[in-house]
Amino acid sequence: MPRTAVVTGSASGIGRATRDLLAQRGEAVIGVDVxxxxxxxDLSGPEGRAALAEGVRRLSGGRxxxxxxxxxxxxxxxxxxxVNYFGTLATLAGLRPLxxxxxxxxxxxxxxxxxxxxSDAELVSLLTAEDEPAALARAEVLAKAPETTGGLIYSSTKLALSRWVRRQAASPEWAGAGxxxxxxxxxxxxxPMTAAMISTDEQRQALLERVPMPLNGIAEPVVVARALAWLGGEENTHLCGQIVYVDGGSDAVIRGDAVW
Ligand SMILES: NC(=O)c1ccc[n+]([C@@H]2O[C@H](COP(=O)([O-])OP(=O)(O)OC[C@H]3O[C@@H](n4cnc5c(N)ncnc54)[C@H](O)[C@@H]3O)[C@@H](O)[C@H]2O)c1
Structure with missing residues (x-):
C-alpha cells in the first residue's frame, strides 16, 4: 500500500518540492497551504489549525x-x-493521532x-513556554524596528523549534509511540522566500557572508526535499531528535567543533 504523506506549505518552495518528490515516488500526498x-x-490561527486536522482526517480516511x-x-x-512556531506545533499535535x-x-x-x-532570548523563552499571546506581544515590540530587532523574530522561532524537537523527540508521545x-x-x-534577498550578486555575497555555504553554495529546494523525504520515509527507523543541517557547511563553519 502506498504511503500517505501530509506536507504543509505545499504551494511553494521547499514544501512544493517535497510534495512533488513524494508524489513522483508513488506516495499519496495531501498538500496543505493558504x-x-x-x-x-491558514496555520496562523486556531480556526485554520483545526481545519488542517479536519481536512486531513477527511481526505486520508483517518490514517x-x-x-x-x-x-x-x-x-x-x-x-x-x-505560523513558524505555533502553526508547526499545532500541525504535529493535530496530525499525530492519524x-x-x-x-x-x-x-x-x-x-x-x-x-x-x-535571536531574542525573551521571545525564545515565551515560545518554549508555549505562551502564544505573550510571544505575539513580544514579537509586536520587536517588529517596531524591522531592520534590527524585527530580524530576530524569524531566528527566534527557528531556535525554539529546534529546541522543541530535541525536547520532544524522545518522549512517550513520539519515540514511545514509535x-x-x-x-x-x-x-x-x-x-520565493529568499528571492528578494538574493536577486543581485551583491545581495548574494552579503547574505553568504552571514550564512557561509562553502559546499556548492545556495541550493535548490529539491535538495532539502530529498533530505526531508528520507527522514520521513520507511528507511529512517532510528534518527531521533536530530537537526539535520542541509546548509552547504554553514553549521560546520559557524559552530566548528563545539557540537558533536
Ligand atoms: N528558503 C530558505 O532559504 C529557507 C532556509 C531555511 C529554512 N527555510 C524554511 O523552509 C520552509 C519553507 O520555506 P520556503 O523557502 O519554501 O518558502 P516559500 O515562501 O516558498 O513557501 C512557504 C509556504 O508556506 C505557506 N504558508 C505561509 N504562511 C502560511 C499559513 N499561515 N498557513 C499555511 N501555509 C502558510 C506559503 O503559502 C508558502 O506556500 C519555511 O519554514 C522556512 O522558514 C527556508
Missing part, C-alpha cells in the same frame, strides 16, 4: 504515514511567530540554520 492546496488552511511540517514565513512580524494506524509513522519539521544567528521526530535546518535555499 492557497492551491488539497486542504486550504496517514508521515507529516512534513514545512509551512513558514520570514517576515519581521508577529505572523511569523504564529499516524497511530501506520506501520512506519514519521514526523519531520523545517527549522533553519538561522537558529545559529542572533514515531521518529526530526528536523532539517536548511541554509540559503532559492525559493
Amino acid at each position: 492557497h492551491d492546496a488539497d486542504v486550504v488552511a 496517514i504515514d508521515s507529516v512534513y511540517a514545512v509551512a513558514g514565513l520570514a517576515a519581521p512580524a508577529p505572523a511569523t511567530v504564529a 499516524l497511530a494506524g501506520s506501520p512506519s509513522p514519521r514526523a519531520v519539521l523545517v527549522s533553519s540554520m538561522a537558529a545559529l544567528l542572533p 514515531i521518529p521526530l526530526n528536523a532539517v535546518a536548511p541554509g540559503i535555499i532559492a525559493t
